[in-house]
Amino acid sequence: MFDFQGFGPQIAYGAWMTIQVAFGGLLIGLVFGLLGAGAKLSPYAFLRGIGQSYTTVVRGIPEILIVLLVYFGGEDILNRIGDQLGYDGYIEINVFAAGITALGVSFGAYATEVFRGAIQSVPRGQIEAAIACGMQSHQIFWRITLPQAMRLALPGLGNLFQCLLKDTSLVSLISLPELMRNSGIAIANTKEPFTFYFIAALIYLTITSVVLLGQIYAEKWANKGVQRANS
């Protein structure tokens, strides 16, 4: 259907890289999200303040700015520190690490709110029951709160992951060789921008559709213990 003009493998590699970046960002983002939710629900005002400023700031500035800030700004900071310590050379940041960190930080800010909502909607009585059974607080978290919060958080997290998948295209701007970047390289050689960006768009559509199906399946699986009212 399409003439790849020999750039097929490179595009395929780019798509694979996109998937890696997405899951890397997801992993880091879930950690940030859980930490953020923990901070926001903590009894200490100081931690709540940190959680609140994290979500407010990160959700208020563009994702691309976070990506650029982590990559160029991070490099800048490391080099300034290096200068202070008397290191002469230039420190470079790994693009992949910078990319997934930036995407993870922005995913985490939204995930914080999703987790917070989910944790708060675990019925209070169940926690009390767990305390009455003599569980310790970490046991309550792992056995009662988290399994139920996960089920409630799943739809929200799924939507966020869809956004994350699309945001992976942003790391092409710090020249990580993912789908967009490799399409750009192919275009520089073939001078066929429409063809290759269209192929890229179709690949993104395929990935997001597959993830959507997985999301529907996962929600069904997580909700199988829940009774639904017949409508």
Added chain:
Amino acid sequence: MNWEEIFIALPKLWDGALVTMELVLISCLIGFVIAVPVALMRASNNWWVSNVPLIYTFFFRGTPLLVQLFLFYYGAAQFDAVRDSMFWPIFKEAYVCALVVFALNTGAYTAEIFRGAIQTVPHGEIEAGIAIGMTKPTLYRRIVLPRAIRMALPAYGNEIILMLKSSALAYTITLLDLTGVTRTIIARNYLAIEMYFAAGVIYLLLTFVFIQVWMRIEKRLMRFQA
């Protein structure tokens, strides 16, 4: 932190912020005009009417905005037919391209938000409208749309904020919006952290002001509830 340089850069950053605001405002207005008819079609009971616009919303919601921008801006030039047409002088402008793509993108998201709202308008109210003999256009104009838009307000506000943040991508097609200006300044003074920090603060301010305005609008439109 080099505060002095930030202070020097502020007027230029503000110019960039104006471009950003203009882009978001115009594309959201056009997006709204696209979204309402698309949402009505998507909410229709007829399979064809509801699923043909799905191609549009599915494409624009399923692919990254960056791909859409590049597809329009760089991709359109691949075809001689486009380059020879009378529209080329308009379409080769990065500004027009960004506006068109942003409007189509936000239009697709907004359409799905409105569709959800239209479908949750209480059935009894529609029946009541039919019962007193309203024609379909009247029914939609007086009951369904006013109700739906009020219900969609919070989600629509979020979408506009997302658009404000996505508009930062305009710099990739040479536009000098807030992010574009920031990057040109950094290319000259090499103060990446300071300048991105300043730009981030301005974006935060923009979203903050927008949220305040939007809450006012919500309060005013929902004043019957108070």
